Amino acid sequence: MSKAGADEGGAGGCGDSAKQLEAKDEKGGTLLSKLPAGPGWTKVSCPCCFSERVEPLVVVKLGGKVGPETKRWLIKMIGAPQKDGGAALLAHPGEDASGDIIVVSAPRCTLLRAAEELGLCKTYRSGDMEAFSYNDRDNFKDSDNMEAFLTLAERQYIVKYELDGLRAQKDLRIPGLPESRMLQKRDNIWQKLSSAGVVVDTFPLHNRKKLKDLGEAWYSGNQLAQPLGGWKYNTLLLHLHAVLFIQIAVKILHYMHLSLLEGTMIHNRWLRRCAHTRYLCLTYLDSVNDYFGSAVAFYFSFLDFYTWSLLTPAILGLTISYFSGEAQKEMVDSVSGSKVIINDDDSGPMISGHMLQAMFSMIWSTVFMELWKRRSSSLSYRWGTMNLAERFAEPRPNFHGDLGVNPVTGRMEPLFPEWKRDLRMVLVSVPVVGLFLGLVVLGMMCFYWGEAQVKQLHKDWDSLLSQALLYIPSVLHIVYTNMLGNVYRNVAQSLTEYENHREESAFENHLTAKILVFTFFNNFAVLFHIAFFKQDVPLLRKRLASLLIVSQLVNQVTEVVIPFLVDRFISAPHRTESEDDPQEDKFRNQRTLPVFPGLFAEYIELLVQFGYLSLFSCVYPLTAVLLLINNITEIRSDAYKICNLFRKPFSPPVANMGVWQVAFEVLSFVSVISNCWLLLLSPRLQELCREGGLTSTNVLLLAVLGEHVLILIKFIMAALIPDEPDWIRKKREQMEYTSMQALKEQKLQPEVS
Template identity: 60%
Template sequence: MTSLGDKDSVQTENLFQGSWTQVSCPCCVSDRVEPLVLIRLSDKVQPITKKWLISLIEASQRHGGAALLAHPGEDECGDVIVVSAPRCTLLRATEDLGLCKKYRNGDMVAFSYQDRDNFSNVDDMQEFLTLAERQYIVKNELDSLQAQKKQRIPGVTEATGVLEAWGNVCQKLEKARLIKEILPLHDQQRLKDLGKTWYSQKQIWGQPIDAIHSYFGGTVAFYFSFLDFYIWALVPPALLGLVLTFLMPGGGSSGEAMKKQTTERVMGDDDGPSVSGHMVQAVFSMLWSTLFMEFWKRRSSSLSHRWGTLQLSEGFAEPRPGFHGTLGINPVTGRLEPLFPEWKRQLRVGLVSVPIVGLFMGLVVLGMTGFYHGEALAKGFHQDRGSWFSRALLYLPSVVHIVYTNMLGNVYSTVALQLTEWENHREESSFQNHHTTKVLLFSFFNNFAVLFHIAFYKQDLLLLRKRLASLLIVTQLVNQCTEVLVPFIVDCFLKATQKKQKEDDPEVDKLRAQSLPRFPGLFSEYIELLVQFGYLSLFSCVYPLTAVFLLINNVLEIRGDAYKICKLFRKPFSAPVSNMGVWQTAFEVLGFVSVISNCWLLLLSPRVQEFCLQGGISSKNILLFAILVEHVLILIKMVLAFMIPDEPDWVRIKREQMEFQSMQALGQQKL
């Protein structure tokens, strides 16, 4: 294996060249080993326990080990274990994951261990696999460590030191607090170079997506690629919003009148766009949301092919580390593993999870009731006083309700995660789907219930515009302060403290210093984008400046998110992925709902109703016309989605070629 490529990394490698566990395979022997993952142990761990864990890490898989390389750190009594992976382990894991790699003819082909010599860079693991892939493989192998028989953990005398047969070793050690954490190691020079071209650059748009994928992995790269694509896609609706707001209505106003109208439009107090403006914005929102998602799917498939994840393995998944149950034989695989009855899981979901989710939705309704009561009090106070102060108080109920919904959402996020853990799902995919579904249902209800109630029950579009203006302005100010300003200040203090502590520290302490706060994941980031997308696609015909505020926010957001993941949190493990997963479906569903929402908002617009009454159109005919337009727009949306392929022709051809080659290889094996 080659060096890490920078001074600190070379010093770290030199420090760890001795005392690595040995490999039996001749092709895996190397003069230099790349540290990939750090295991931090408790200060109370005995040397015999550490030695036992290292022996498990280095043992072959047929003997219950992980077939990895381990280094004890400073000495046998230290509290760290540095882990790497030999060449054969990485290559076999690449085949198991179903990753595609560049073949000798330049095509991306599903990797086969038997045919490994025909793949490019197969002798150089730092070229053949990305850093994120190598670290994920090490973590995956550590998670698969299982005891082959019931035994007592050496050096642990408590009852918690008993390891059951086929029990997960790392999970048991973490529960017993013998392992503090397992984290991937940063390559400081590569991280510094990535930061220069990512969040430190002066240009507004453009992300080093391939470098992000190589360093942080597919999940992070797909998020930033989507956010970058979303920012570009916001430009057309933002320009349209500016035209509809400032150019179409009141074009001949005097200077003072124009200044007053501008303030009212930004704050949502005017009557909104003209009839033609409403229609243009409604139709544009429907077309925009459709084209945005269809072209994103094409870009997503292109990235998936480029990163070799177009045909990830979908074999029968191993139990997730948090899964527990009674030890038994799996009827599908025939392996000995924990078993948990499906009926018991369904009872937990139906009798506990569903009622608790319903309870939180009830709290959303309670907050909505309080908002309406506060709105009525503020209006009454303003009518009695009529001052600038009372006018400002009209926005207080919206601000208080926004803070309430944000706090409720934070509490619910913790509860949803604990509920999903308690449901005890076997597969990681099932766990993620149930967790995501819970959060999506609540987030949609929490963020849009008030808006739908105002729009379709109260039919108060002036209040709806004011509410949207408050959400866009207040929420973005709060988010930018909490996500950018506060982390920046914290980072400055941390830097000063750590710099002082590291002046005379050995190299091993530099590894310990990477133990920053755990990366919270991209869940909240996707939720924020989904809510934004909902504001824009569902209600922008009422408030055309929505896209303008979102564009400004996301230009700042993408730099803030990049800064946080590089500087403020430990590096996350990232599994290879082929797309955004369930989030892509959620965006598509919102795009479909936007057609219905915009049609009915257009129908409820006072200017549209006045226009129809002046034209002598009855209320019944207006309703029938709105239903007809809604169905026509849905049909157009479906036709557009059908006409635009989900993947470019060249990606489709490459995918079909890989499928054909896989079928040929399978046929040759049978012969």
């Protein structure tokens, strides 16, 4: 704050400066859009934040009945410095004081301080990423140009973070609101305003120019040359694989002291090429991170990584299907639904393919997850989210507890004992979730029972009516499952709210985990039932094939085609924009888009896919091929969807995929058990064993032994592949070392000064 002087008069871009924006827009290309002359932005409190151009970041939509005095008070709160209980942001009242929107932006100092509070890492003058410190801002690259220093997503998230963090400093009445809406001391203002209907909506603004650039690179490129998120990434992954193998080979050569010189030369040449492709690929993901934030960027990185990793199982699956001559039969089988080929099902050399596939999918899933972890940690370093300080920041707005001194940070804030939360989880959440899982099983059992009843009825009556009755159990089951799912979602939300997590990310993770378990159970209960109780491999194969094809088609249609059609033919006509429209109307128009539903649906789709692949793929080798085809379209459709069909989401900086990472890992463990079991079920293997004179008990014993050995191998593999690349580990240790040194130095300071 050394520069914060006495000059309080410097205003953020006022009415006339907004005009200047127009001229600069062409040059900079980073500005969102011009703002018309008018009452202008609120004043900034320190001169270093003064800037001639102000970028509108977030729009606050007010309720229809909000009076001008309330709006004026709100604008004052948003613009007031933090020591006066304000948010220290910039507010603009839109066209006039009675309009129903407030446009919000953030001055430099607020952005920088929040970046420190969130624990973002930025490029230091040494070129390394370091935790940003406001006091040391001058040593960070680009810290004078906010649009280069913080990504658009970060700037918008910071605005939301500051608005959400607004707390009343004393009891006060909001002008224009009844007495009953009094603010108590330390009440969360934004929550109170939302519940009072003053604030209807807070949403970040799209930047049309950036969005167009991003879209062009992402989904509307040449369809042949860039089938994925970018041809660059394709070549990158191939290169990376090749480089990995060559590196290992070179290292062995090196180690054996053989042809040292040549080895290193090849190595270096490849490393250069690798660095180049890595650069190309990362620039593409960087722009996603820049525009949509790290949560979305992590999803797309994972989707890319996963899709390209599917190449190997797809090739293996194709080969197995082709050589076993089963490909055609499978296709026919799955499409026609006939069950005629059960008897000669596992004949011929199929058995080896079966086992090969099971073994392969086990190793593949382990290696895939370990490599993703490494990639994930590089990405979080690159995006400066490896060192987030959420634990040390203010608790989330909904967190409540007795006011006290946080023992760690020494700040005054609500405290809630850990054991109380644990108790709530164990005594309330776990039983309720268990109850719902029980309801799913109950539904499934009723469905089977009903189906048997109806079939019996149909056999007895054999009329058109009874044929229609045949569909009733399925319909009822679908309705039941959907209702249960909706009820469960609300219950999960309340349960997680009741658990009272301190950090936003902990809240998200617990909520996601609850819904995830349920959805997963819902999806796989039937398949597990077929595999482990009915022990009917052909039925499993048929079910898997139809699920893969039908559910993916349905997904693509519901996810993309319907929103697209709705947007094009129902919403869009009301939203025709012309260049002459006032800027406010353009802002308002963005609100007509539906809210982005979050990444849950996208992730769960991938997880269910991954489940099909790793758990059951050995019975249907074409799984990987179908998934690969699906994902290649999925990348483009997801990209199109998030760019065009929804409002821009707020996205907090995240360091990894959170609970999804765990879910994928758990699945890859369960896959070992499932594959061993499916191998055991294979009729061909059982026949072979009978020929070999083994009793079924001995076969089972062998399978159990094999399973334990495989799990052991999986553990060892997971332990041997380090979770972060060597260079990240070094950077992290370096950070730890410097902060240890700093602690010692700092203790000395009071003595010296």
